Amino acid sequence: EIVLTQSPGTLSLSPGERATLSCRASQSVSSNYLAWYQHKPGQAPRLLMYGVSSRAGGIPARFSGSGSGTDFTLTISRLEPEDFAVYYCQQYGGSWTFGQGTKVEIK
Amino acid sequence: EVQLVESGGGLVQPGGSLRLSCAASGFTFSSYWVHWVRQAPGKGLVWVSRIDTSGRYTDYADSVKGRFTISRDNAKNTLDLQMNSLRADDTAMYYCARGVGRLGETPYYFDNWGQGTLVTVSS
Numbered sequence: 001e002i003v004l005t006q007s008p009g010t011l012s013l014s015p016g017e018r019a020t021l022s023c024r025a026s027q028s029v030s031s032n033y034l035a036w037y038q039h040k041p042g043q044a045p046r047l048l049m050y051g052v053s054s055r056a057g058g059i060p061a062r063f064s065g066s067g068s069g070t071d072f073t074l075t076i077s078r079l080e081p082e083d084f085a086v087y088y089c090q091q092y093g094g095s096w097t098f099g100q101g102t103k104v105e106i107k
Numbered sequence: 108e109v110q111l112v113e114s115g116g117g118l119v120q121p122g123g124s125l126r127l128s129c130a131a132s133g134f135t136f137s138s139y140w141v142h143w144v145r146q147a148p149g150k151g152l153v154w155v156s157r158i159d160t161s162g163r164y165t166d167y168a169d170s171v172k173g174r175f176t177i178s179r180d181n182a183k184n185t186l187d188l189q190m191n192s193l194r195a196d197d198t199a200m201y202y203c204a205r206g207v208g209r210l211g212e213t214p215y216y217f218d219n220w221g222q223g224t225l226v227t228v229s230s
Contacts (some may be wrong), residue, residue: 014170031212032219033212033213033215033216035109035215035216035217037152037217039152043222044202044220044221044223045144045152045202045204045217045220046218046220047217047218047219050215050218051209051230055203056218085149090153090217091215092213092215092216095154095168096137096142096154096157096215097154098144098151098152098153098154099151100151101151101152
């Protein structure tokens with residue numbers, strides 16, 4: 001099973017700042033089967049990115065994804081108030097696994 | 108509008124059973140894999156189980172294999188999760204999610220999720 005490790009655990013930033021979230025896999029993620037989700041308390045998780053760098057429908061352009069192999073990054077270019085949430089990466093390599101999450105909180 | 112609505116959660120004693128359901132609407136349910144994903148209190152998302160479009164092929168996380176059974180009724184647009192021999196560490200919010208992928212790919216990510224149903228295993 002591929003283990004995903006996200007860092008940092010918590011990111012304390014101010015609105016308008018850039019957020020860089022990391023997701024590292026224990027082995028290469030095949031076929032770029034890597035997605036990112038945003039999750040707010042009491043809400044359903046929301047798909048942000050799939051295929052490493054493709055934005056899901058309705059996701060603003062300030063969200064971008066990059067990476068390959070074992071190292072992936074989600075970048076939020078300028079944080080808006082609604083972006084403060086927990087973010088998860090997820091991969092498929094025969095089974096589905098999630099990272100442990102990065103909380104983006106208001107500084 | 109795609110909608111997934113879970114139900115059936117509640118308080119159950121260790122060793123007990125519970126059946127969760129997910130009602131789907133707004134899309135052709137029979138054309139999609141569907142999954143259960145859970146989140147224990149204060150913890151992250153964990154994949155639990157998936158079922159293919161026909162209902163013939165299923166997968167389970169090791170932690171629930173042999174105790175949980177996923178099933179679907181394409182005529183009623185519903186997904187179920189039968190949970191037996193429940194343990195305290197099964198306590199979580201359980202989400203159903205629609206699995207998708209690009210043409211020719213395994214449906215590897217989840218584009219729509221329900222709001223979840225809470226399962227608490229405690230004496």
